[in-house]
Structures are given as structure tokens and as C-alpha cells.
Amino acid sequence: MAVDITVKIGGEAGQGIQTVGDLLTLVCHKAGLYVMAINDFESRIRGGKSFFQIRISDKPVYAPHHRVNLLVALNQRTYDSYKDELVPGGISMMDVKGEPEENQLPVPINDLAVKAGKKITANTVAAGACLGLLGAPFELFESILKDRFEGKGGDALEMNLSAARLGYDSVKDAKFPWSFTWQFGDPKGSVLNGSKAIALGALAGDCRVAAFYPMSPATGIMVNLSSLSDDFPLFVEQAEDEIAAINMVIGASFAGVRAMTSTSGGGFCLMTEGLGLAGMTETPIVVVNAQRPGPATGLPTRTAQGDLMFVINASQDEFLRFVFAPGTPSEAFEMTERAFHLADKYQVPAIVLTDQTLNDSLYITERPLSAPREIERYVVGDDQIDSPSEYRRYAITSSGISPRALPCSGKALVLVSGNEHSEDGHISEAITDRMNMVDKRNAKTPAMLEEMRPPERYHAESELLLVGWGSSKGPIRESVDRLREDGISAGCVHIADIWPFRADLVQKALSSCKSFFVVEQNSTAQLGRLIREQTGLVAEGSVLKYDGRPFFPDEIVRGIKAYLD
């Protein structure tokens, strides 16, 4: 029997919900299973309502499920709020005072924790109980706890093992309809959220400097990078504001290293001037914009896809840029790496457009990640310049790419100006210089277009195609499966290499269907606008969601069916 179980752990911020989720995930990983887990929390540190919803499957899984098999309610409010999401037969495991409801499985989580040694082990108790219900062998959990707590000193390991055991045993008589036999072989890919994938992708892209200003949901990237900075040639700096961050990155890149920043919403706004400076000075930089609902402060810890047209058009006047919108952590890793490579190669800014869902959700990837053997750098030294003393940073070339020397690295003087300039980098207001420079910068277009990969197609020969970008990839794909199960000829197209726009490839991908629908997390169907602008093709309709929560495949199915009725 195929495994596909959703466990929702809910409580207040500060109750350690995430720890339960992490433990379950690690156990699943060790067992050779896959998970996709969304992280829902308010913009506050303690209290309120939050949950971690983990979907466990024996097949790769990239979308959350809207129905819950097991609800772990760390407080009554969680039960009240989410009991209706339980599938028939689903149960809510919780501390119950008084008579339990039919769907409640009373577990004295807190008492058991105290019994194990400390109240804070309640999470481990809960995880133990969950795993018990799911039928996981205790040894699996035990080994995960050992990995985590061994060498931490004190009685942490002992206490947690005892908490785990107490939780596990507390449910041994309970019946959970979806209990299954845990035999799926070795761990598959890696346990990753998008933030970590991007941080690793940055390392794989040889990022050496990262500057940022804290901003949800982008901060996680920098927390991850920072944790890597002792072991790799990498420095992470918290700037005084986002303007400083992007300009530091430009300075670092100018001085010779690959560099990045990450931000969201208003932070990206503040970076747009710097983005233009990178465009004008042809300084490669990578900017991750992790989208959240706006405008303004919006919903800081929630998800959206509202910035597509903004990032494509951001900053005054015109200059080329890459925009990538990965759909999974593996893609986030790979595209971040590629963003560094292509930014360097074409001397342009590259934007990685993610969102809170991708950044904060935990996935088990299909394959382990792999790093490039070598880093190809696109800079020249004196030895590669004919006459270093006559070096011109913006020499006209047919490709539009001028050989790029680094300042103070030889005899070649490097002059860079955010004013329009002549080939040597000096300010110029001459008509010919202006025309030459605009044309030179634009001349990179064909080669940049060539770098863009085709949209990913799935059942692409179908009559009806769903078209999306970014993190909704998984939900869309799964909704296609469901629609097909219902006999609808549906497929999907995912545009991840988004800008410069491969109108030819998108046109091709969409040309054979009878109709297509865009599926996006915004209120105006921005991808629909972009596709029409670039190809003339008009979407038959759209499934839009803008409540700040991730897409569930079911919603997409319903949205599409509403059109078909």
C-alpha cells in the first residue's frame, strides 16, 4: 500500500512545534521515506497559533495535503481550529481533560514529559507518540535522538530517550488506521528547506560575500550561510539596511568575489536602485527575493507570488537581468548555483525569486545535491589583456560582454561608473557613447536567452494545461494527477527560467493545448499578463490564491473544475 499520511502538529509559537516536525522528518528520512512539510506561524515569538504540517510518503512529494490523518494538538485551540480537517477516521492526539471526543486520542503529553525529567521534553514525547501511531520501529527514533543529543552533555540524551519511549509506549494500544510497515530502504535525498538549499546553492556557486538585512522569509538563507562560513571562504555581514546590503554586494563583486544578498518585499524595493547600479556597471550580483504577501509589511511570515512583474521591471530604465523561480529545494539549489554562474558570465544581476512556502517548508529531495567540480570565473588578468595600460572596462564587443578585470589586480586600471560612460568607464554624455553602451548591454540578449532552459512539461500533450512558476510547482503537478484521475485531459507547464523570457519555448509548450490556465499566488494573474505580453497567448482563466497560505492540490483541482462546469 502506498504511504501518504499527513500529520499536523499545532500549538503556540514557542511550544517547539517545529522540533516535533524536525524529529518526524529525520525519522522518515532515515527510513527512506519522503516528506513535504509546511510551516505556518504568525509574526510573533510566543503565543498565537502555529502549526507544522508534514506529509509523509513513500514517493517524492512536493505539495501539502489539505486533509489531516493525525492532528497533534498541543493545546485545545489547535483541536478546535483544525479538527474539521481530519479525514474520516483521523485522530487528534492530545492532552485531554475530561471525556475525550470520538476523534481524540488522549495522551498525557506534559505529564509524561515531567516524568521523563523535564517539561521541555514534551516535544519528544509527542514525536514518540506520533511515531508509535505510525508504526515506526522505536530503534529508528532512538538513533535519530542519539545523532541529535549525543555529546550535548548532561542528561539530555537520556531524558529524551525516556521521553520518546514514554510517548511511544503511551499509544501502543491505540489503533491508527494508517499505521504502516517501515521498510523503504536507505535514505533517499537530503532533508532541506528552500532556505538551506539556496545557501548551499550559493556555496556551489562559489559565493564568498553575503550581506543582508533581516527580513522574513529571507533571513533563513543567511542563518544557513552563516553556519557554513567557518568552513568555507565566505563572509556573511548584517548590514545597517537593505540599501547598504546590496551596495556591499556590488562592492564585493566589483572587487572580485561572487556575492549575494537576500531579502523580501520592502527590502527588495530598497534594493532596486542598487540593482540598477549593477545593471549599469555590469557588476554580477545575485539577489534572492523571497516573496511574502504585501503590499508594505503585509503578512511577514506568510507566502505569496506577487512580485513577478516587479522584479522583471524593477529599477529605472532598462537593463538585462536573469530571473529564476525554482519550484523545489533541488531546483533552488541548482538555480542559485546557476544564478551565480550566469551573473558572472554575463556581468548582469541575477534574481532568484522564491517565497515563504519554498524557503520555510521542509522537503526530502529525490537525490543528494552535487557541487560543480570547478568554478569558471569570467574575469581577466593583465596576462589576458593585450595592452593592460590601455584596458577599457566597457570595450565594445559583439557579444556585449567586455573583458572584466579586477581593480588593483594588475596594471589595468578599472574604471566603473553608474553614470553613462564611454568604453574606458569615464562619464560620457555623448550620443554615440550612450547609444553604444545601451546597444552593448542589450547585445547580451540572444546569448542570455540561449541559457534559459525550457519550461518543464508534464502530460504536456493534454487538452488543458496548467501553467505556473515557483513553489506552486508541486501542488500544480499533483492537481494534474488528480484531474487526470477524474478523466480530464490535463497537464502542466512550469516556468522556472523566467527572464529573459523564452517566448518561443513557452509558445511551443502551450501551442498544442486547447486551453491553458495560470495558477498563481497573487490576485491579478501576473504570469498570465507576462505570457500574453510575450507570446500573445491568452489564458482561458486562472486559479489564484492570495491568502498567504501555500497552495493545496485540492484547491487547484477545484479551481479548474469550476471552469469546466
Place this chain on the structure above:
Amino acid sequence: MAVDITVKIGGEAGQGIQTVGDLLTLVCHKAGLYVMAINDFESRIRGGKSFFQIRISDKPVYAPHHRVNLLVALNQRTYDSYKDELVPGGISMMDVKGEPEENQLPVPINDLAVKAGKKITANTVAAGACLGLLGAPFELFESILKDRFEGKGGDALEMNLSAARLGYDSVKDAKFPWSFTWQFGDPKGSVLNGSKAIALGALAGDCRVAAFYPMSPATGIMVNLSSLSDDFPLFVEQAEDEIAAINMVIGASFAGVRAMTSTSGGGFCLMTEGLGLAGMTETPIVVVNAQRPGPATGLPTRTAQGDLMFVINASQDEFLRFVFAPGTPSEAFEMTERAFHLADKYQVPAIVLTDQTLNDSLYITERPLSAPREIERYVVGDDQIDSPSEYRRYAITSSGISPRALPCSGKALVLVSGNEHSEDGHISEAITDRMNMVDKRNAKTPAMLEEMRPPERYHAESELLLVGWGSSKGPIRESVDRLREDGISAGCVHIADIWPFRADLVQKALSSCKSFFVVEQNSTAQLGRLIREQTGLVAEGSVLKYDGRPFFPDEIVRGIKAYLD
């Protein structure tokens, strides 16, 4: 005979070229003529190359001409640079050392100035000589000088009168083929550049607070506003940066007055976060973005139309805004006024998109400007609120517009948040509040669309239509006249009320032609992209100019003809 003469006055920055131009313009105005004069200068204070090119006509004129009848060369470099622009028979009036060239008319401008009293009267000498050549009655000039210098004290008036006379007389024997009889009746409209028109439009829109950070070509608006602030209830503040400027404006508007800022390029980038705050908090503001070539610092004192897609999509996530792109000073006046009115009415930001050409060029309008009789304010007091103590700033209404009370103006408490909020203005992360608020903000769309005026059509029944926006209106229209003279069935469509986009009206305007071309000052034909995105219509081609200089009708004619060949 119709008058259509172009005079180009060139020299170094600091030589007072503009004074000559201003004087000529005022004389023309008094004589009942029209002018359109472009102002070309480098981003420096002294030296370099600059010119003022004035086209004088007995009919309204909105475009510069590329051929020069009279070149006033205040230095040799000017002559060398521009002598090729002279029409056959055109002459260059200048101080000539040695033997004059055939097309040179030697006038000892500086000597005459010294003779008049002071070297700085050289401008008046030059203006006098110009007017002499053009056949203007001296009395006209005299009266302008009196208006200007009377009451200035000292011997300024006397000295200038004598300089004027010396210049005027110095050419009395010279023959200038385009000399004409100056009898055109009373002054027509007003002498205005775009900056002044916008400042006056702001007053007509009852603007009370303006905050800005200096940025060419937007500063002129604030210089003009500032000069009006003693006589009207208006305060102009120079902020520490553009971020402060837009937030001051939001604060002022929130507190109850209509308020604006103006900026360009990177300054607008820095304002995008604030723009989103205005969108989220539904605070009416007006932002003038005076375009210049970019990206980054670009060409600070030159012109461009490169920000169209940026201003439409600026700031994270989605919110409504108005975007107006006036084509003439009269439109700039009227649209600025309307921007204030509509921003207030719909509680949204309104952007007036101009450029250096419009802002810095001098025009004589067809009609005087007129101010609205009354200002309709869209705010409520306690007396208009059912129960002030239960006032909710973001009450759901079918129009999407919630009654707007002002803080501290009564019992109603006004709560405004840049976070997503519930009706009362408190932060809310609830799904329903989020959906309700996005829907409420979007609900203004139909009514806002209704406010948008149809594109202006000229020979719109033609086979071939030129489509433009903003300051290229005049040049496009004139190029249509020329094309028609050459037997080409050409017309044009000018989109000034640009966003929200009236796809229906644009569709209609473009549906009957065989083909249309976009004419824009950018390198990627942004209006073309927008039209396709919104209507599906595809331009046959484009005439694009991005060298930082204004469009000349002739260039457009050539651009179009290149397609027709």
C-alpha cells in the same frame, strides 16, 4: 506666410544661454506667437556644451525642429558643433575673429555688452540681435525688459535697454531670410515649462505639503512650488533622502492634507517601498517621476521614457495606482490636478510620469490655465459617521472605498497599518481578513477604470497609426502631418491616462488601422509590451530613441518610412 523658425543659442553652461532663450520666449509671447524650446545641458555647472533651441511659430507648436534657421553661437565650439544643422541660407550670429564664413554674421556681442555697461549684458545684446534679425519691433523687447528689470534697482534696466538696443541695431543691415512682420494680436496662453505646469497643477489640486530630495530633472517642480509657498497654504520641505520624502508625504496625507513628492530614477526606486505603504494603508499621495536615462545615475540632465513598466509594477505584491503621462504642459497641469483629485477620491497613490523634455522645455500653451472652483475632499468627520466610537478605517464597502476619517479630528479613532489588517485597522493574519482586504482594495478597479479618459486620436481613421505616451506627443503628431503630406495614410494615438489601462478604449482606437507602430524613448518598446499584454494587439514595429535627447518629428518620419520601404 506661416512663421516657423528655429533659433539655437549655444555656449557653455554658465554663459546664460537660458536668459537669451527666456527673453526671446517672452517677446514671442507678448507678440501673440507660440514657442516650443528645448533645453540641452550637461550635468555640470560651468563649461561644457549646452544649448537652448527655440522654435517660434504662429501656430501652437509642441515639438522641436531638427534644422536651425538662426544659430547664436556664444563660442566657437557651438558653431563647429551645430553649423551643419543650419538650413540653407541659415546664419550663425556670433563674435567672429578674423574673416567670417559665408554663413556667419559677425556681431561683437561681448564688446557691445561692455559698451552697454557690463559684460554680463552679453545675453541681452544677443537677444537684441536675434530679435533684430527676426524683424521684431524693438518696443516689444523694450517692454519685456521693463517688466523684468524695472524695480530691480541700480542701473540694471538702463544697462539692459542699452545692450538690447546695441544688439538690435548691430544687425539692422543684415539680411535674414525669415524675417517677418510681427502682428499676431494678444498673447495666447501662458509661458510654461512642464515643471512649472506641474507645480501649478499641484496648487490646483490643493496640494499643501510637498517633500522632496533634489534630483534632476524633477527639482524644478519643487523650485517652482517653493516660490509659490508664501502665497498659498503650502509647505515645501527638502528631506534627508527620497525615503524620507515619500514617507513625509504619506504622513502629511494621513494627517489630512493633499501632498506630493517628485523625483527621478534612483530616487523613485527608493520610494517604491513607500508607494506600497500608501497602497496598503490606502493613503492618497501624488508622486511625480520625471524620467531621465538610466539605469543608475545614467544621464542626469537628459530625457527618456524608460520607466513605464517599472512605475506600473513598482513595489512588492499588488495594489492599484493611477499613472498619468502628460504630453504637454497644459496636460501636465490638468493631470497633476486630476492626480490629486483621484488619489484622494480612491485613496490610492497616483503617479505623474514626465521626463526631462517636458519638465525643462518651454512652451506657450494654447489657452491660459484654469483652476477648479472648489476642491472636493473625500474625508469624513464625526458628523458623517454613524457611530464615531465604532469607526473602522477599512470598513468593507461595495466600492472598495472606506470612509476616511482624519486622526485626532473627532471621536473616531483612526487606525492605519502597513501590515495586513482587519476592518478596524488592527494587524490581522486571518485568512478572511486578508481576502477581504485584497478584494476590497481591488474592488476599486471598475470605478478607477471609468475615470480614465480615452486615448487622444488624431487622423485615427488612417491605415497606419503611431502610438505614443508622454512628452513625445507633439513630435508624433507633427510627424503624422509630415507623413500625410507625403501621401501616407497616417494618424496617431496618444495614451496619457495610462494606468489602470483601458484595454477596451485602446483596442477600439487601434482596431481599425492596418498596422500600428509604437514610438517611444526607450530601447525595448515598453508601451508595445503593455499594449500586447492588455489587448493582445501587436505593433508592426517601433520607432525607438534612447540617446537622451528629445524626439524630433523628422526622426519619427524617417523611422516609419524605413518600415514602409
Place this chain on the structure above:
Amino acid sequence: MVTIENYECSYENKWCPGCGNFSILASMKDSFVRLDIPPEKLLIISGIGQAAKTPHFLKCNLFHSLHGRALAIATGAKMANHDLTIVVNSGDGDCYGEGGNHFMNAIRRNVDLTLLVHNNKVYGLTAGQASPTSDMGMVTKVQRHGVVMEPFNSLAVALSLGIGFVARGFSGNEAQLSKLIQAGMKFKGFVLIDILQPCVSFNQINTFGWYKKRVYDLQEEGYTPDDFQKAISLSFQWGDRIPTGIIYRKESPSFTEKIGMVKDGPLVDRKYDHGKLQELLSSL
């Protein structure tokens, strides 16, 4: 008569239990009641952060704006209506980090408002990164080897820029804080009250206990805040003894006085004069 009930609000508080912000909120309410300011005559403007949520937790007119921008918004509001009574709640990151430039310039303008900086020496709402005021050596998830920048000395910077009223409060001393806020609100011109505020979730260094051992009350020790040199010296005092109370006070014309706004009444109350404008337009 305004009472404390007027300021009670049913909106759920979102701070962590034990947070130093609660005392600041209490002192604010106490001050408003003692100054007899009704909620409808009070405007609180804030940026983004835990501190900036404050106005939601009492009853008042409020503008909860953008990270770092509260002072610019307040300055604009004052231009429109200089009669407004404005309090600004800001965090150390909000005010001294992202908003650093506005902080300096609101002081230079001498905008008549009371700025309360909830200085918890950490970024609270974004979960514990170092702030401009974090102590050297403080370790966080991103400052993994400890903060290397000198803490931002807001008092000294404010004094350098000619501030007219600068004080330090401590959220462990509500009575004193209330007095400071009252004095600040009575003062005409820009008022900075930097408030030492323990963050129980992310700052394990500068705790209630840590402060209790160190703070002393300048006014209790008889200090009169009228000597600029002494004020500068005090602004650098930090360590075993941390001064609280009013550090410097000197009144001078406020922004709206300096720009001559006051004489004709608030801009928001003036009338549009069609005739005058049309006259101007017709004269062009």
C-alpha cells in the same frame, strides 16, 4: 477626566510573557492619563518590530508604518497639522538601524514629538539578530562569533546633533519612566527617551537582573540636566553604572515654529482660495 480605562483595548497583545515592553505600555498609559490626554487626541506612529506594535495594544489614533520610517511619517504629519500630539514607538533596529538617517534628521529639525525607543539591544520580531545597540561579543545565529561593532550610542549622537531633550528610561522602573514620558510630552521639541528594555526571548545578556544591578536615577542623585559637557560625558557612561533619567534638556524653537507654520494655523485647516489661484494662473 481621562482614566486608565479609556486606554484599555481588547486587541490581543502579541508580546512574549515577561517582555520588558509591558512596563513601557503601562508607563505610557499612566502618562497619558496623568497628562489628561484622551485617546482621540493622541496619535501614535510606529515603524515595524515588537516595539512598533505598541500602539495596537492601547486605544489611540495610530499609524503602524514601515520598518525605520516612523519619524519621517511623523514629520510629515506635523507639517500638515502641527497641533497633533505625537508619540513614536520604535525599536533599536527600527530607529537606529534601518531608520538611522531619519533619526538624525528628525533631531536636526527639532520636530515636536516624543520618541520612545524600546531598546532591547536585539532584533526581537525577526527572532534574535544583533541590533545596532547589541553589546560587543553578543552571539546570535548570524553573529556567530559575536558582535564586532561598538554599540550605537544614541544619546551621544543625539547630543551631537543638538537635541533639546534626551533621557534614558528603564522598563524595570515604571514610575520613573512614566515621569520621563510626561516630562517629554510637556517639552516642546524633539524628545528622545531611550528605554532599556529586556527581551526575555533573545537577549540573555541585558536582562532585568543585569540592569537592576547597574542603573541609577540621575534626578535622584540631584543631577540637573542643563550642562551640555556633563550630558556628553554621561552619554558615554555604561558598564557598572548606567545613568537613567533626564540627561539633557534645553528648549529652542521647534520645527513648525522655525518654519513659521504656527502663525496661520495648521495647514489642514486652511482654505483653498480659487480666486487667488485663478488670478495667478491668468497672469502667466
Place this chain on the structure above:
Amino acid sequence: MVTIENYECSYENKWCPGCGNFSILASMKDSFVRLDIPPEKLLIISGIGQAAKTPHFLKCNLFHSLHGRALAIATGAKMANHDLTIVVNSGDGDCYGEGGNHFMNAIRRNVDLTLLVHNNKVYGLTAGQASPTSDMGMVTKVQRHGVVMEPFNSLAVALSLGIGFVARGFSGNEAQLSKLIQAGMKFKGFVLIDILQPCVSFNQINTFGWYKKRVYDLQEEGYTPDDFQKAISLSFQWGDRIPTGIIYRKESPSFTEKIGMVKDGPLVDRKYDHGKLQELLSSL
């Protein structure tokens, strides 16, 4: 041996005749020659403004960036390669206005570079608006009733933020200025040299003559810049007597030292290690 010819550049100078910037340029060249720094080992980073055009007018590596952002760019460049010798040319608007926040934070970081602020007390390139350092009462086309804000006291603010080297120069004294620049460039850490620079086009108040009557040289008067209190006092001296020279100097670890960057050599020179990264990736 570097000579002045090495620094000559054929690019047309765009300043007004008589501008105070010319002496600054001359002093810079003189310093570089005396310090024997060849153009290819010098990186000048600037913002936008008349001052910021400076690097175009000599020979060097240069990054002429955005208004206000030079220090952030310089900080980033240092992170990548702490061996770079960086001079920053900035204007009073560029550095103390738009760039105010970066000014404060580059000081707090103690980034090892030499900042020359061409302080002409006006916005030159945008044609004469008031700047943060404009004198009270200065009338311009937008400040029509005169500036109402106290001039920004950059020296005092810098001292408040713990700067290690702060000096004031005068473009009417090239010899002194050259000495200051040399001392600054030899100093390890952040160096601010605020240079009084007459703008002949837009500032009719603070002219060469006006300064000549007022400036005096601290070092000539035997002042040693090691007393913080004295330095603070001097930073407020303005009027009949205006101090120039080194006001305060105290070395402490620079930014890249503090972050431990120095020990392994510049980031730009390090190697990508595929093996190590793949090991990490495989372990996840």
C-alpha cells in the same frame, strides 16, 4: 618611484573655474606621490555629486557609484579584498544627507579606508540647494526663508560613534591637507577628513575669504589629538575660529581584523574546494 605625472589624466575636468575641489585634487595627488602609491594600487570609490566626480580627474581604479552609497560599496570591496587601498571622495550631501546611515555604520565597523568629504555646505551638482551642513539662514531657491536646521556636525557624530581618526582640512591649505591625507592613509581603520571646500557657484557665505579669516591649524598650535573630551569640545568650535588639523586619533582593530578575515588572506584569493563542499552535500 611614483611621480605626479603618473596621476595626470587627460579626461576633461568638469568643475567650475575657481572651485575649491581643485586643491583637494592636488592634495590627493601630492599625497599619493609622497606615499609612493602607484595608480594601479589605488582604488577610489565615490558617490554622486561634484565631489564624487573626483576620481575621474586623476588616474586610478575607480568606482563612481550612487548618490550616498560609496561607503557601503567600499565596505563590500574590503570584505572581498582587505588588501585594497581605498579612498572615498564624497560630498556633504552625498555622505551626510543621502548616505547618513552608511556614514554612521562605516565608522562603527571601523572599515579601513580614508574618507574625504568635500564639504562645500551646499548641493553643488544639483545647482544650489541647502545641504546638511549649510549654515542656518542660508537662502536658496528652495530654502527661500533660509535654512532652519542646525548644520550637521559630522565631527561630533563621528566621535560619538567611536571613530579612530577624524580631521578637518581646508581646501585653501593644500600643504596641510596633503599631510592630513597622508596621515589618514597611513592610519589603520576608518578615517574621516572633512574638508572645508568653497563652492564659488552656489555658496556665497562660506567663501575662501570667509574661511581664511577663521581657520587655524591645531597641530601648529601644538594640539595633540589624543584627548577624547578635548576632541569633542573642538568638534563644536565653529564661528570666529575654526579648527583644522587632526582632531582625534586612536587606533583600534579595523573591521577586517575584527572579523578575523586577515588571517587567511583576502577572500578574492582563496580557492573553491569542490571536495569539501561535496562532502557536506553528501552528508545531508
